[in-house]
Amino acid sequence: MERIGPPEPVPYEIIPQSVPHRISASEEAYLIFVDAVLSEECALYQLSQSLFVGNGWNTRKSEAVGWCHIQRTIVGSEGSVICMCPDFKNTDRCFHQRFLTGYGRHAFPFECEMNDVSNLTFLFSRVEDSLFGDTFTNHFSVVNHSGYNNVKNRVVVEHHGDNNGGGTWTCPKEPSASSCEHILRARNTLQQLLTCDPSAKDPSASGEVFNGANSPRSVAGIISSVTYKALPPPLWARIKADPCHPKVSAVRSPPSLIRLDSLSSCACRREGSQYDSTRRVEERKCIIYNLLQAYQSITEVQKCPACVYGYIGPDATNLGLFNFNNRTMFTLAVLDDYTAHFTKSETPFVSWVASTACRYQNYESSISFVKEKLFRAAWFSYARLLQLDEDMCCSRCGPTPNVTIWDGVTLSFNRKNLLSSLQPPTASSNISETKSSIKPEVALQFLIDRTLRREIVAILDGPVLCLPKECQEPRPSQASQGVLEMMARIRLIPALIQKLGTVDSSLSAAFNCWFGTALLFSERPSQAVHQEFFLQLAAEESALQFLNGRGIQNLRQFLQHPRRNTISLLRLCPAIFKILSIDFEILGTISSETFEVLKWVYIRATLVLTRLKKYDYPQLVPELIGKDDWRTTGTCYGMPQIRKRPRYPGIPQDNATDLGGVDLRGEGCQKFYSTYGKNRMTGGLMCVWCPHSVCYGFHIIPQSEGRNDVFSAIYTRWKKAPEVIVYDFACALQPYCMLREPEFFSDTLFVIDAFHAKGHTKCGHASFLTNYLDTNPGLILVNSSAGESGNSGIRRIRKSVSYMSQDRAIIYTRVFLSIWNRQRIRGMESLM
Structure with missing residues (x-):
């Protein structure tokens, strides 16, 4: 029985550096x-605790060929490795066995949570054949229905072909057959995985299904390169803030x-992995890949005493090179x-590598x-070293913008690739x-009675109220449909005035003053403003959407000083600002009806805010600042984390996902998270933009986008909540935030951008950004579609990210958004 695990470091012979040493051919091949x-x-996947599948290896050509199964048996700290590749069959030794014996404990830890069930069918490799996602190459590990479930009994x-099972199926056990026992199992497994239904079957397949699916694990993540020094962004993407x-x-x-x-250092970065001039130096052949062609060269290396297989190599960035693994180097220009x-147009790795290969031939x-796999691995190693720390800040808006545009982007990857290291702002601790x-x-709401709110809307929602001229002399047979509808609305006014009086006399007095029957014989321009005021009072939203803390x-x-020069204080409440402007324009002062109804509005909004406020302003948590690593947590903001999301045990399902759907009562917004996080994919990406995109x-x-994503991101990063939050679902976000943290969000204006407002037919106008543009010119400059603009750009990488692992998806997204930002920041800097 061989011992599984890294061998003990062997003392090295001390040879002067001037005497280079070349390693043996067999060691070089390994x-x-x-x-x-x-x-x-060379692919290598772990299917279960003991079962592996990987490419065979042609030592002479140094390339992957075919597939073979490998079995690792562990007994305590010892075990054995059996491989079905030709080399092992002929000599009882092969590179697969050597790798799993010496490096397997690190690459595939024994303590990992993997089932050790060997009778399942595994889809372990799925590669897109077409840029349009029409066809794929799938590889399945299938066990025979009869016989022993061991490594020898697998194919x-x-x-x-396509996701429906169409195309070509091949099995090495029966090469001439288009369908066999193994293909049948594989066809059904494909449908189970695509539909997330363990009972699914391929409609064209028949027979007994003894099946199941597991999640294979690959050795590859983002590999540490020999080059380790931080790399600057490309010259065309640098900004003034860069060092x-x-x-x-x-x-x-x-x-x-x-x-x-x-x-010089080894890629393992362990203690003692740095270059030591007293140890032996070896020379190794390497290939340097440039934009137009590749060159052979020689690099010096030194055996790393700190790890099993590693070699210390030159960083080489001073030469314009990126040393991936001492054997393969790329010029920085290629990367x-x-x-x-890929940041300028949709360019997956496979298409860029194909075009570069054509350039080499030319x-x-x-x-x-x-090949595409090697370049992809090298690029991600390179991207990890890029210094992109100063580009998530607009040179005009500063480090914490007062106006923020939030948008959930359908940029997602398969949920099976989620890692436990993912820590969104919604996570508590x-x-x-x-x-x-x-x-x-x-x-x-301002008006608690639901029936009263509906009656106000029935009367005021429509053309400006006025008594039609043809109705002054009743001739109902000649009245149009519009006239009849107007008369029906007017007849409801007296009863409504009485009901408003039961709430507060100021409401009935104001409604009678503005919409009394005596005033309806002529259409007055001011009446539309008064209708809008009462419609917003009758909205289903909280009173604090109409009038926030500020x-x-x-x-x-x-109200303390009701003069013309103090009207400007109320520009952030357009409905109030406009009726005051009319009063001062016509009367030169504020009417008593307007003054009294505004006093009632003030008292009611204050009572609602007082009911919600139960805790003081949230404090900072100094020990959190600067401690999260976006590469693993998947949370990357220009501001450090300064708080943790609180727990609210009194709110049922507080931190649960918004499941989507509509308001079943039919009162509130009917546009509510219905299209996110489907088809086995993650919920997407939550992004925040400033008005300058x-x-x-x-x-x-x-899992899926929800109000919690915006709430938690702001609460954990902003010292003071933004003055304006633009969001597709601001109508639902405002009550969510104000219930939990009213002291923090009380002065914030929550609005829906113009692009998404069309879908919010049930929401009050106080929730729409367009409602504020006439009275607050500063908001005219807000590009409320900045999120949609960014979303449009992100579509370039949506396809590539959908097939990535979590760590790669995070890196790829960060690089794209950093380059996106840098192009805009450079544009601003050129105007300064």
């Missing part, structure tokens, strides 16, 4: 295999020898070229360009504050 596995050139079924970097000239001719120096392409390169006193509140304070100042941050939504 190191090429290890690099290929880690960079996904790899291959499928080229100064020495200019690196373009690589025009390859260096014949790349030497080790004091900055920057892909960055430019320039008669003696060495072909790398043991240091989260618990606020037990906060409980759901009802009757927060508006309450301003209304109080005006600069993205201030994002986080991955694990």
Whole structure:
């Protein structure tokens, strides 16, 4: 029995650096295999605790060929590895066995949570064949229905075709058959995984189904490269906030020898993995890939004493090179070229690699360009090193913008790739504050009586009220439909005035003054303003949507000094500002009816706000600041985290996902989260933008978008809530935020942008940004569609991200949004 795990470090012979040493051919071949596995050139998947499947390996050509199954048996700290590849069958030794014996504990930890059920069918590889997503190449590991469930009793079924099972199916057990026992199992497994239904079957398949699906695990993540120094953004994307970097000239001719120096290190980054001039130095062949062709060169390496297989190599960035694994190097220009392409247009890795390969042929390169898997692995290693820390801040809006535009973007990847490290702002922890006193509140509208609100809407929602001339001499047979509807609305006014009097005399007096029957014989321009005022009082939204905390304070100042020069205090409440402007224009002062009804509005809004406020303004949590790593948490904002989302045990299902649907009572907004987080994908991306279309941050939504995403992101990052929050579902977000943190959000205006307002037919006008443009010119400059503009840009990477793992999706998204921001920031800087 062989011991599974890294071998103990062996003391190295001390040889002067001037005497280079070349490693043996067999060792060189194995190191090429290890690099290929880690960079996904040679696939290796763990199907269960003991079962693996991977590409075979052609040592002579150094390339992956076919598939083979591998079994790792563990007994305590010892075990054995059995492989079905030709090398193991002939010699009882192969590179797969050597890799899992020496490096398997690190690449595939034994303590991982994987089922050890070997009778399942696994879809372990799924690669898109077409840029349009029409066809795929799928590989399945299938066990025979009869016989022993061991590594020898498995086959790899291959499928080229669409998601319906159409196309070509092949099985090595029966190469000439278009359908067999193994293909049948694979066809059914494909439908189970695509539909998330364990009982699904392929309609064209028949027979017994002894099936199931598990989630294979790949060794590959984002691989640490030998190059480790931070890399500046490309020259065309740099901004003034970037630190100064020495200019690196373009690589025009390859260096014949790349030497080790004091900055050299191993990719493992362990203690003791730095270059030591007293240890033996070896020379290794490497290939440098440039934009037009590739070159062979020699690099110095040194065996790493801190890890199993690693070699210390030169960082090489001073030469304009990116050292991926001491064997494969890219010029920074090549990696920057892909960055430019995918941020400017939809450019998946596969299409860019294909076009670059054509370019190599056109320039008669003696060495072909790398395969898509290797380049993809190298680019992500490179992207991790990019310094993109200063670009989530608009040069005009500052570090914390007062006007924010929020938008959920359908940029998602498969849920099976979610990792436990994902930490969206919605996550609570043991240091989260618990606020037990906060409980759901009802009757927060200005008018509590639902019937009364509906009667006001029935009378005022429509053309301006006036008595038609043809009705002054009754001739009902000649009256049009519009006249009849107007008369029906007018007849309801006396009864409504009486009902308003039961709420407050100021309401009935104001309604009688503005809509009394005696005033309806002529159409007055001012009447539309008064209708809008009462319609907003009768809205289903909270009174604080009509008049927030800041508006309450301003209304109080005006009522204390009701003069013309104090009207401007109420520009953020257009309905009040407009009736006051008419009063002062016609009367030169405020009418008694207007004054009294505004006093009632002030008292009612103050009572609602007082009911909600139960805790003081939230404090900062200093120990949180600067501690989250966006690469693993999936939460990346220009501001550090300063609080944790509190717990509200008094609110049922407080931190639950918004499930979507409509208001079943038919009263509120009918446009409510109905299209997010479907088809086995994550919920998308929550982004925040400033009015100048600069993205201030994002986080991955694990399941589906909801109000909690916006609430938690603001609460955990903003010291003071933004003055304006523009959001597609602001009508639902405002009560959500005000119930939980009224002290924090009381002065915030929640509005729906013009693009999405059309779908909110049940919402009051106080929820629409367009309602505020006439009275608050500052909001005219707000590009409320900044989120939609960014969403349009993000569509370029939507397809690529949908097939990525979590860590890669986060990196890819961050690079795209950083480049997006930098282009806009550079445009602003050019005007300064």
